[in-house]
Amino acid sequence: MKNKELKNTIIKILRKHNLSLLHSKICAEAIINAELVGAYGHGLSRLKMYCERIKRKLINPKPKISIKKLSESISHIDANNSIGFVAADLAIKRAIKNAKKTGIGMVAVKNSNHYGLSGYYAEQAVKKNLIAMIYTNAPPAIAPHGARKSLFGTNPICFGTPSGSKVPFILDTSMSVINRGKIRFASKTNTKIPKGVALDKSGKPTINPNKALEGVQLPIAGYRGSGLAWMVDILSGVLTGSSHAGEVKDPFDDFSGPQNVGHLFIVFKNNLFVKNFNSRVRYNFIKIKKLPKVKGVKEIMYPGQNKYARNRVNSKKRIKISNQIRIEMKELLD
Amino acid sequence: MKNKELKNTIIKILRKHNLSLLHSKICAEAIINAELVGAYGHGLSRLKMYCERIKRKLINPKPKISIKKLSESISHIDANNSIGFVAADLAIKRAIKNAKKTGIGMVAVKNSNHYGLSGYYAEQAVKKNLIAMIYTNAPPAIAPHGARKSLFGTNPICFGTPSGSKVPFILDTSMSVINRGKIRFASKTNTKIPKGVALDKSGKPTINPNKALEGVQLPIAGYRGSGLAWMVDILSGVLTGSSHAGEVKDPFDDFSGPQNVGHLFIVFKNNLFVKNFNSRVRYNFIKIKKLPKVKGVKEIMYPGQNKYARNRVNSKKRIKISNQIRIEMKELLD
Numbered sequence: 001m002k003n004k005e006l007k008n009t010i011i012k013i014l015r016k017h018n019l020s021l022l023h024s025k026i027c028a029e030a031i032i033n034a035e036l037v038g039a040y041g042h043g044l045s046r047l048k049m050y051c052e053r054i055k056r057k058l059i060n061p062k063p064k065i066s067i068k069k070l071s072e073s074i075s076h077i078d079a080n081n082s083i084g085f086v087a088a089d090l091a092i093k094r095a096i097k098n099a100k101k102t103g104i105g106m107v108a109v110k111n112s113n114h115y116g117l118s119g120y121y122a123e124q125a126v127k128k129n130l131i132a133m134i135y136t137n138a139p140p141a142i143a144p145h146g147a148r149k150s151l152f153g154t155n156p157i158c159f160g161t162p163s164g165s166k167v168p169f170i171l172d173t174s175m176s177v178i179n180r181g182k183i184r185f186a187s188k189t190n191t192k193i194p195k196g197v198a199l200d201k202s203g204k205p206t207i208n209p210n211k212a213l214e215g216v217q218l219p220i221a222g223y224r225g226s227g228l229a230w231m232v233d234i235l236s237g238v239l240t241g242s243s244h245a246g247e248v249k250d251p252f253d254d255f256s257g258p259q260n261v262g263h264l265f266i267v268f269k270n271n272l273f274v275k276n277f278n279s280r281v282r283y284n285f286i287k288i289k290k291l292p293k294v295k296g297v298k299e300i301m302y303p304g305q306n307k308y309a310r311n312r313v314n315s316k317k318r319i320k321i322s323n324q325i326r327i328e329m330k331e332l333l334d
Numbered sequence: 335m336k337n338k339e340l341k342n343t344i345i346k347i348l349r350k351h352n353l354s355l356l357h358s359k360i361c362a363e364a365i366i367n368a369e370l371v372g373a374y375g376h377g378l379s380r381l382k383m384y385c386e387r388i389k390r391k392l393i394n395p396k397p398k399i400s401i402k403k404l405s406e407s408i409s410h411i412d413a414n415n416s417i418g419f420v421a422a423d424l425a426i427k428r429a430i431k432n433a434k435k436t437g438i439g440m441v442a443v444k445n446s447n448h449y450g451l452s453g454y455y456a457e458q459a460v461k462k463n464l465i466a467m468i469y470t471n472a473p474p475a476i477a478p479h480g481a482r483k484s485l486f487g488t489n490p491i492c493f494g495t496p497s498g499s500k501v502p503f504i505l506d507t508s509m510s511v512i513n514r515g516k517i518r519f520a521s522k523t524n525t526k527i528p529k530g531v532a533l534d535k536s537g538k539p540t541i542n543p544n545k546a547l548e549g550v551q552l553p554i555a556g557y558r559g560s561g562l563a564w565m566v567d568i569l570s571g572v573l574t575g576s577s578h579a580g581e582v583k584d585p586f587d588d589f590s591g592p593q594n595v596g597h598l599f600i601v602f603k604n605n606l607f608v609k610n611f612n613s614r615v616r617y618n619f620i621k622i623k624k625l626p627k628v629k630g631v632k633e634i635m636y637p638g639q640n641k642y643a644r645n646r647v648n649s650k651k652r653i654k655i656s657n658q659i660r661i662e663m664k665e666l667l668d
Contacts, residue, residue: 073407074437076607103408106438108607131573146634147625159565169568171561203628221554227505227637230622231493234503238615239465241608245621266600273410273442274575281572287579288564291481294537300480303561 003319007032013047013332017054018061019083027085030116036314037307041181042116044321048328049251050083058258059083059113065090073102076240077109081258084115088263092121092132095267099130104268108240113259114138114251119172119304122160125267126168129278133266134158135236137243139250139259142176143216145226148203150216151246154179155232162270163302164282170304175219175229183209183217236262337653341366347381347666351388352395353417361419364450370648371641375515376450378655382662383585384417392592393417393447399424407436410574411443415592418449422597426455426466429601433464438602442574447593448472448585453506453638456494459601460502463612467600468492469570471577473584473593476510477550479560482537484550485580488513489566496604497636498616504638509553509563517543517551570596 001009007028014024027050034043053059063082067090069075075094079087091107098105115121118134125132138153154174163169177197186193186209198212199205206212219225237244242262249259270277289300321329335343341362348358361384368377387393397416401424403409409428413421425441432439449455452468459466472487488508497503511531520527520543532546533539540546553559571578576596583593604611623634655663 070606071437074606103405104438104440106602106606110607144622144625144634146628146631147622148628149625151622151625157562159569161568169564171565173558173561177555199628203626220558221511223637224507224554227507228491230503230636231505234493234495234615234618238611238618239604239607244614245618268440270573272404272408272440273444273573277572280578281568284568284572284579288478288481288485291478291483291485292537294480294482294533297480300478302564303557 001318001321003032003315006319006321009329009333010044010047013051013329016333017051019054020062023061023083023086026089027083030085030089030120032319033120033311034116035319036311037117038310038314039117039307041179044319044325044329046114046251047325048332051332053113053251053255054083056255058255063087067094073098073104073106075105075107077107079109079112081111081113081260084113084261084263087112088115088121088265091263091265092124092134092267095132095265096125096128096130099125099267099269100128103272104266106267107265109263109265110241110260111258112242112261112263114261115263117172118156118158119160119170119307121265122158122170122172123168126160126162126170129162129270130267131162131270132158132160134160134263135232136263137233137236137248137261139248139254140246141180141217142219142226142229143199144230145219145223148199148201148216152219152226152229152233153248155229155236157228157232160304161281162278163285163304164278167308168304169281169285169302170307172303175225175232176217177220177225178217180213180217183212187213235264240264335652335655337366337649340653340655343663343667344378344381347385347663350667351385353388354396357395357417357420360423361417364419364423364454366653367454367645368450369653370645371451372644372648373451373641375513378653378659378663380448380585381659382666385666387447387585387589388417390589392589397421401428407432407438407440409439409441411441413443413446415445415447415594418447418595418597421446422449422455422599425597425599426458426468426601429466429599430459430462430464433459433601433603434462437606438600440601441599443597443599444575444594445592446576446595446597448595449597451506452490452492453494453504453641455599456492456504456506457502460494460496460504463496463604464601465496465604466492466494468494468597469566470597471567471570471582471595473582473588474580475514475551476553476560476563477533478564479553479557482533482535482550486553486560486563486567487582489563489570491562491566494638495615496612497619497638498612501642502638503615503619503636504641506637509559509566510551511554511559512551514547514551517546521547569598574598 010028063080095105140150240262243260344362397414474484534545574596577594
């Protein structure tokens with residue numbers, strides 16, 4: 001299947017699940033982008049789940065999204081339980097509009113769902129020469145420092161900025177050391193997981209993937225990462241009026257109600273305080289890239305460079321679809 | 335010496351070095367606060383350095399600080415090479431004022447110097463029921479991921495929010511795993527340093543503190559922490575019009591010019607999107623504190639709780655002054 005055909009198939013599936021053409025297109029583009037940048041956990045692998053939640057009335061395919069204007073800079077969106085892509089698309093566009101008008105835009109979203117990659121939205125702002133800071137919470141994945149039960153989501157911190165070149169600086173970093181998928185893979189392949197990644201069910205550090213799966217994953221950098229994940233939960237959950245404190249539902253296995261994810265978008269002009277931001281940031285990158293390197297490192301990459309390169313390469317090829325996903329897609333069309 | 339006397343002595347020293355009474359008081363309060371919360375690296379141990387830089391005309395004791403109003407929300411401060419405490423005090427007060435007026439305030443500072451603890455300024459906003467995000471860069475301390483030379487500073491990420499109780503949530507976290515002081519201590523006491531903290535001069539990981547001192551310190555969490563430190567350099571250095579890319583000067587041993595540190599303050603109302611922010615955040619903390627704990631952990635603490643407790647205990651006692659610092663202070667008064 002060519003990528004354009006694949007996109008049309010996704011649109012067809014979502015249309016069949018009652019999304020409007022516009023909303024289906026927004027979702028399809030985000031899903032294709034996730035595949036192209038190699039973020040498969042945010043791509044086709046979630047399509048069945050989205051449709052399942054729509055069928056069970058846990059995602060609203062025909063949302064009445066309301067945007068409350070609090071000032072020329074600040075807006076509050078009630079996503080009305082829309083699929084996350086649609087709410088986030090609206091939110092970043094509004095944040096961009098506000099930032100262009102006043103220098104800074106801040107948009108909070110409540111009653112939303114999983115929206116894929118934060119970096120995807122940051123890119124939209126960066127393309128307009130704006131800087132973006134984006135936060136979203138997520139279902140429990142990592143234990144707060146000192147706890148032996150998961151509560152924080154992967155709670156990414158996302159920061160995007162124009163780079164003075166066509167390759168944007170997009171930091172989009174989870175607060176979890178490694179994702180659960182990698183621990184499952186280690187379990188299947190009988191390999192050990194790194195130290196400091198997980199605790200067993202009694203709360204002891206473990207490098208045994210099976211014990212880790214019964215236990216909890218840890219935040220990056222101990223109490224520091226735990227604090228950062230906590231910050232993200234406050235910014236995207238407490239502040240916005242969404243679920244928080246571990247109450248965002250897991251989209252794959254919790255069908256007791258809508259996810260109620262929250263997002264926060266802060267966007268501002270890059271030339272607020274200096275006229276030559278782009279040449280300054282370019283200078284910054286060049287200087288860092290010239291540093292002496294650790295053995296084996298060819299280039300010091302800035303965040304987003306790898307994803308951009310993968311996107312370029314993958315865009316020229318057909319997206320690989322696993323048999324499992326092929327079957328799922330076929331069923332979703334039936 | 336009683337703490338009040340100590341404060342007066344600091345004021346006397348700074349007055350003697352040509353700071354105004356007001357500016358001397360601002361500095362003395364920040365320095366005393368650092369001692370009380372146990373952040374000794376930001377307290378009395380820096381007093382001699384500040385005075386030395388004033389004497390060498392590398393800090394301006396009589397700065398003409400200019401505040402440019404870009405909008406009701408956004409301001410740009412040129413610190414005119416003031417001591418950092420003074421510029422940051424002005425900046426957080428302006429950010430608070432802007433936030434109270436419009437919901438969100440953003441203040442960038444250029445041509446500044448070391449300002450102590452970011453959390454100290456966040457607290458000021460939190461006391462007014464505002465949320466604060468604060469960034470500052472710093473002289474080279476950690477190597478970008480893949481490099482074997484330091485370039486990023488400790489570049490803290492600071493986030494403060496009202497907590498629904500008198501103990502504010504103040505996350506103020508360095509992007510460095512451990513500070514250089516701890517490596518020096520390990521060297522003196524012939525102990526090893528943890529894995530993943532430092533590289534030797536050839537770029538190989540080391541647990542030998544002496545080799546680490548010849549080499550570089552690493553950011554938290556590998557490429558993730560490197561990306562976060564990079565973000566802080568862009569936000570506080572590139573964006574504000576200050577030095578960046580490793581060009582902020584070390585205040586202790588680089589007398590070739592002013593430090594030119596940059597800071598960024600973003601402050602907003604906690605009730606922008608929900609009316610009951612404080613009870614929501616309280617609920618969040620209570621839920622997290624009730625989680626089952628890792629063995630040996632009595633309480634899951636939120637960021638800022640420890641510092642608050644230390645401040646309370648230490649405020650009732652005399653601040654301990656080492657002989658070294660006592661001698662320095664005496665000399666500074668001579």
